[in-house]
Amino acid sequence: MNSLVTRGGLFDEFFKDIAPGFYVRPLHGDGVPAPSQIKVDVKETDGGYTVQAEVPGVPKEDIHVSIEGNVVSLRAEVRQHDQKTEGEKVLRSERYFGSVARSFQLPVDVDAAQAKAKYDNGVLTLTLPKKLGGSAQRLNIE
Structure with a gap:
């Protein structure tokens, strides 16, 4: 329920x-939404993972991605630019200033050397290939 x-x-x-x-x-x-949230979509294919993360209004220079094994960490610095006009009275401001972060663990290690990141229109897209050699191998019984 x-x-x-x-x-x-x-x-x-x-x-x-x-x-x-x-x-x-x-x-x-x-x-x-709580400022500590970066919303993500994670999709898996045979060769790797695709992650799409929402970080609107943040310049790509202020977005940091780190990969350690199978742990992906995202961090962004959000800056609020207030413009005050004479005679204006702010009734409510819902914009956030500070840093937001998100980490998550994937089922398989990521090949960080082959990983790619693209930022377009507020959406960060990560292409994370699976590390080769990490899969189980069947042994022949003699």
Whole structure:
């Protein structure tokens, strides 16, 4: 059975209490994802893995990928550029400043020397070939 997840939190309740007429909801009705989350899709083929990670608004120079055996680690520095205009009053800011990171373990070691990374339109795509020689080999019985 799935439990229902409530959207919103203490910060949202604070705004409802302080200025109920000026409460600003997120555009799509969802809460802001936790800044520590990098959402990933991992797909496996016979030769390796393809990882797609969402890191929108981050320059590729601020994204760091490391591979150690079968552990892949992603880290990104998120920078918020606020522009203040005279006479403007910020009611709510949901943008995040800081670093986000994510590590995960794959079933087989990755050949780090052959791995490739591409960043396009907020999506980091990693092509991670499996390390050869790590698979089981059948022995002939004499």
